[in-house]
Amino acid sequence: MQARIREMLERERENILSVYRDLHAIPELSTQEYRTSAYIADYLEKRGFQVQRGVGGTG
Known part of the structure; x- marks a missing residue:
């Protein structure tokens, strides 16, 4: 399992x-x-996730 996670992280590095840089820029x-x-x-919607906006005011 750890090897699969490492592979995924390397592919998505x-x-x-x-994303890290973008978020720190705002x-x-x-x-x-x-x-x-x-x-x-x-970001999540572009990757096929269903997102509910406005939860908790900012979420």
Whole structure:
């Protein structure tokens, strides 16, 4: 199982780093993460996930 996880992480390394950089480029105060929430929702929807937006105000 660990080997499969490592392989997946290596395949997705550049994508993971891109998300990391993007999120750190849009810093927001705690409980005011509107752009971060939208970014993550968009990211997940593009990958086939069904997303419910606005949960808890920013989620």
